[in-house]
Amino acid sequence: MTQEAREETVLAAIEDRREQVNDAIDEELPMAEPERLYEASRYLLEAGGKRLRPTVSMLVGEALLDVEPLSEDYQAFPSLNDGTVDVMAAAVSIEVIQSFTLIHDDIMDDDDLRRGVPAVHREYDTETAILAGDTLYSKAFEIMLRTDAPPERGLDALRMLACTCTHICEGQAYDVDFETRGDVTIEEYLDMVELKTAVLYAAAASVPGIVLGADQDTIDALYEYGRAIGQAFQIQDDVLDLTVPSEELGKQRGSDLVEGKRTVITLHAREQGVDVDGLVDADNPENVTEAEIDDALDTLQDAGSIQFARELAEDLVQEGKDHLSVLPDNDAHDTLDDLADYLIERGY
């Protein structure tokens, strides 16, 4: 299949599932009192988002059970043994965690925009944003408790969720720490990305395996698929931050450079002797010029750093796809393959 056809398949798969995901989010996280708190909590979730992680969860369910795409009710999904499980609750729980981390990260990074709208701490205030994140945090656990999985598996899913959240915090702490460290290695960066970003993909892929009763090897393989494509996803994000116009990106292009974020690109460039800290003069994303970022991009391209990042992401995607060999051959399996490719081929 061509890249274009693959991308079309993936976008259709996401599109076909998005409405169900959004309905389930509304159902699992309804408006409640106090209104302002719940409005702020739901604000980013309502602002959009591709729902990539829930899509992964739904596809894993279909692939494992070897059922036709969209043929089953995800809220009463046939288990591998007996009874049914609410796979959608697991998918929504992961998306809610994702939203919580975005809200708190934007406060910490003092970012103004997210998904093309003001960050929650800008639209509301920092106090409300902290609290909105905290609310989503516990809601995600409440939602994960509603999968109707047999108790042992339910506990395993909760365990995965809790560990994932701890790892995300650790990853974010490393990310902040790296900004003031000059000696970060690419290996350390990849470990940070695993914690900060990839474990949530790993959870999205493996929790359906857990609640549906897959064996441990399958669960582990699904986890590794999510982990690998999650790392690739972040590296692609790093590339896009430099190469995609601000309007499409929903935030200022080149903000990572301005904020001194370490990325695989700048770490590679530094190894090639590029003066990374001197690439842009601006000290905040508002007063950087497009020309400045273009020049920086040229320098990084000449150093082979963009190419290096792309190849690394490709290797990770291949690694992720290899782990899917535990799944039966079916449409959902193919789409999970395509989705891995899409993560690094996407333009925004």
Add this chain to the structure above:
Amino acid sequence: MTQEAREETVLAAIEDRREQVNDAIDEELPMAEPERLYEASRYLLEAGGKRLRPTVSMLVGEALLDVEPLSEDYQAFPSLNDGTVDVMAAAVSIEVIQSFTLIHDDIMDDDDLRRGVPAVHREYDTETAILAGDTLYSKAFEIMLRTDAPPERGLDALRMLACTCTHICEGQAYDVDFETRGDVTIEEYLDMVELKTAVLYAAAASVPGIVLGADQDTIDALYEYGRAIGQAFQIQDDVLDLTVPSEELGKQRGSDLVEGKRTVITLHAREQGVDVDGLVDADNPENVTEAEIDDALDTLQDAGSIQFARELAEDLVQEGKDHLSVLPDNDAHDTLDDLADYLIERGY
């Protein structure tokens, strides 16, 4: 028993259990990487605290099982049915949640001091404090997953924890909202306190019942005990904020007044026609004078508001103690009674 003798019993009960609680905190929340994150996460827990909530959990375990105080290993506590349960893990989980809420509340309220030491966002920075709170949040769930309770009960304990956290967020949102509302009623205030403060006492009292296999009526009664004494505790905190010297309080006396916090005292005074907003001129706790707070206190006393608060707290304590009738008569039961009294008799 005299008030003095009762207080001595309670302080001894707390003292006798504190070292075990602290050891368990160290065990359940060990230092890890990244170091700065875990240092910040453990900072308030290491700064002290009476461990009131873990003490409640331990006493409930002893009372339910009708065992001698301190006669059993809390990490392998005999269940009401079969096997043993780690009651201490449940107790520590609750204390870790308490610590997370303090860290985030201090950021939101911009408070400088806590337990006599700088708040986490002052000792470190706001970013680290947000992240430290987030880390404790998931750690509390990880720890609650280690009670070794039968799976169904383990899930119920997790459910209680997640709902409790959601309620705390809602309560904090109401608390912030009330600061800018002139028409808050005492009933609304008590509902807010139930959400913000009391549910964590309710969890501390009822979760041991859940994991040890008590029947639902007993669990409900334990919950109501914790809820009632938790509300009383907060009302006493409101009284102490006005009446205890800053050095003993570990923060500026009268800070609630200065910050415009609604309390049962100021709400009652307002109903009596007192111009509550005019009680102190200072707009931040640093430049309020002791004389100003003394004058405000006199006015509130003349309006009968301090007395009103004390009586309300006494009623709640009695209500809480009445719920304990589900427990067998034993030493731990008596100490839970005394602890309820102590919460509103304590001087700081």
